[in-house]
Amino acid sequence: xxxxxxxxxxxxxxxxxxxxxxxxxxxxxxxxxxxxxxxxxxxxxxxxxxxxxxxxxxxxxxxxxxxxxxxxxxxxxxxxxxxxxxxxxxxxxxx
Amino acid sequence: xxxxxxxxxxxxxxxxxxxxxxxxxxxxxxxxxxxxxxxxxxxxxxxxxxxxxxxxxxxxxxxxxxxxxxxxxxxxxxxxxxxxxxxxxxxxxxxxxxxxxxxxxxxxxxxxxxxxxxxxxxxxxxxxxxxxxxxxxxxxxxxxxxxxxxxxxxxxxxxxxxxxxxxxxxxxxxxxxxxxxx
Numbered sequence: 129x130x131x132x133x134x135x136x137x138x139x140x141x142x143x144x145x146x147x148x149x150x151x152x153x154x155x156x157x158x159x160x161x162x163x164x165x166x167x168x169x170x171x172x173x174x175x176x177x178x179x180x181x182x183x184x185x186x187x188x189x190x191x192x193x194x195x196x197x198x199x200x201x202x203x204x205x206x207x208x209x210x211x212x213x214x215x216x217x218x219x220x221x222x223x
Numbered sequence: 224x225x226x227x228x229x230x231x232x233x234x235x236x237x238x239x240x241x242x243x244x245x246x247x248x249x250x251x252x253x254x255x256x257x258x259x260x261x262x263x264x265x266x267x268x269x270x271x272x273x274x275x276x277x278x279x280x281x282x283x284x285x286x287x288x289x290x291x292x293x294x295x296x297x298x299x300x301x302x303x304x305x306x307x308x309x310x311x312x313x314x315x316x317x318x319x320x321x322x323x324x325x326x327x328x329x330x331x332x333x334x335x336x337x338x339x340x341x342x343x344x345x346x347x348x349x350x351x352x353x354x355x356x357x358x359x360x361x362x363x364x365x366x367x368x369x370x371x372x373x374x375x376x377x378x379x380x381x382x383x384x385x386x387x388x389x390x391x392x393x394x395x396x397x398x399x400x401x402x403x404x405x
Contacts, residue, residue, distance in 0.1 A: 147299060151292035158284045165277070165403055178399045185395045193295050193388045194243075195234035202233060213251050213396070220258035221404050 150192040157185050175221050179214045186210050235381045243389045246360070250353065250393045254400045257349040264345070269405040271346035274339060276330045280402045283323050284394065287361075290319035291391040294368065294384040301377050309380065313372035316387065320365040327358050350401060357393055364390045 161181045164174055187207055190196045196203040233240050261268040297312035334340075334347075341348050364387050371383035 147292060147295050150295075151288065154288045154292075155285060158281065158288060161284075161399065161403075162281050171405075175404050178403050182395055182399045186392055189291065189388055189392050189395065193291055193391070194385060198234065199232040201229060210396075213255070216255055217258055217400055217404070220255070220262065223262055 317368040
């Protein structure tokens with residue numbers, strides 16, 4: 129008979145490799161942001177790219193470090209609000 | 224799904240999520256206000272932004288992301304009853320927080336040496352308010368990480384790590400808006 133976890137509210141999916149791959153992906157996304165700023169592309173495109181990368185990083189932190197991957201409704205809610213925020217910021221940037 | 228079960232889905236303490244959502248809203252409104260005021264003088268904002276130390280800020284992103292990783296690992300190790308290594312990871316996360324503050328301090332000192340203050344341009348008013356308020360959270364987070372490395376119950380570490388990830392999350396959204404969208 130399986131024994132109950134002593135921490136029933138805690139995540140069961142925190143494995144070192146998953147955390148390490150999350151960390152490496154965040155570093156890679158940060159590097160991509162830095163490289164994007166070096167491109168001689170139209171500023172609107174660069175701005176959109178920078179905000180999209182920031183949005184992806186934020187979602188990774190929410191899902192993997194703050195454990196919202198186990199609470200899809202909350203992750204979806206946070207993602208929608210952050211996406212709305214990014215759209216407002218981009219709209220103000222374009223005006 | 225009832226409201227109660229939806230709230231129960233949140234990992235960790237509910238109050239910590241209330242804090243996280245509150246902080247994200249405060250910084251979010253601050254950044255939207257920053258972009259709105261930018262409309263009054265986009266050329267002046269771009270010129271002011273060119274005085275910022277982008278490389279240092281980008282490096283600080285990597286510092287905070289790495290620090291968050293150590294905090295997440297600490298919780299994993301503590302749950303696996305590896306208290307010693309969990310404590311070291313928390314202390315390492317706190318030290319990286321100090322590195323962030325040192326780089327931020329050097330950035331502020333550089334601005335002061337150039338005679339740049341709150342009053343130089345509206346850009347710098349927002350810059351100092353938003354990055355300074357965030358730096359205050361980093362300072363608080365360093366203290367919290369050290370506290371939970373001492374009082375290392377897994378629930379304490381989870382709450383401390385959640386606060387630290389919130390600080391990380393705020394920086395992830397603040398950095399591109401203040402430093403990159405010129």
